[in-house]
Amino acid sequence: MMSTSKNGKSFHKFFESWLVKQNQDLNQLVRASKDNNNDMMLSLLIHSVVKHYEEYYREKSRYAISDILGMLHPSWLSSLEDAFLWIGGWRPSMAFHLLYSKSGIQLEANLHELIRGFNTKDLGNLSGNQLVLIDELQHKTISEERKLSENLAKVQESLADTSMVELSHVVSELMRDELVVNDEEEKIKKNISKKEESLLDLLKKADDLRLSTIKEILRILTSTQGVHFLIAAAELHLRTHEWGKKKDAAVSHHK
Template identity: 25%
Template structure:
């Protein structure tokens, strides 16, 4: 009988041990859990804002396309900062097309938004945010470059010469213009020193990107040189004496127009190369390195614009 009581007490003790409640976490653990929850909440909010910004950019581009179509259909254009139409067109001569004028306005807005995003990115880097939070700011900047590429693609359809001329850029920026934009291989050289230290794998990736980019640039430049030479030969295939043979003249102009239409293709390929280079850099680099990369790019072009302002404001001798 005594032995049975002892056997009965053993299981009861074990059962009580199994049903003991969980230990209360220490304050440090509770604080860390709270911080993690707050970080996750902020990350969700930033992701939501990022998605909304992309949707807003898509809507904005759609509206811009509609504005261009409406302006073309109404025969309206910009001159001296004002939108003109109807009989006023008879008295005003515009140096740029409607599409180019709208592009210039949208590019100015793009620069303002780019400055705001860059300031946010710089503040995020200085605050040493975790990479998962910093990534949202980096992605915002990359997506904003996609916006300007889309804007350029729209105006290239109707006024590719405006892009090639670089009149939408400041004077100092035009010194480095290549097929309607920056030369991506030069940009890689500029930012490499800003994103060190690099791992061996990253160095190999960037060197490979640099080489392939330079090869693509060379191929495009050679193609454009060939186009220029062919175009020159076409319009001079007949005598340049005046008056020209009208039949030959019109034939030359028709051939030249066909050849000149390929210029849009060169600009589009150059823009695609610029677009691919930015995205490849984003893939090769860590989030924090990519942040420094985009900050360095923004600062470089900011300094070129500042140099242009100083140049235009310089004292001039009469």
């Protein structure tokens, strides 16, 4: 098993390389959105981008086994990104806000064409059936999100359960009497280890929900709409990361 520090550095390196890959995907998606590509070409591109998301969560899951705490408080993210984390990543329901925001922007930009009867094929032209399916998926996702949040609360509250309170008291008493606390520390390690296992399970389920939400949204959208959705997602992620890093650097410079 990797050490926590080595594991963190290893995933940080993977994360930086994955950002490069995401930026390359973004460039391809933008080019595809401007060219007259057929549905087959766009579907292949979307499939490739989704594969890269799958790779990210697969690696994240692998590293989390040896450093769940590091994954829940990632040092490779900025303070801005960290402030908006939900169980070690982005909140799945945010994908719908992203979709509706981009849809509104494109609807406004292409309003004249739509009034004249032209089909823009982007997110500004979602059909009634698509909106119904998206709404149903949003409600389902929020419900799953709520369950995970409730489970997280239970794990967090367990830090003050009877066993932990008793152990913290016993160890404090022994330390005051300057006695050895090896046996008690072993009990604490086992106790905390159980809580880490619960956190690992929660992160896995949260990441599964994040990935499945992206896939389900893409199934509802047409290939052209899917390209625009993935562009918006990549732009928001990459730019937020950059803004956060610049803000952290500015704060560090003024200290």
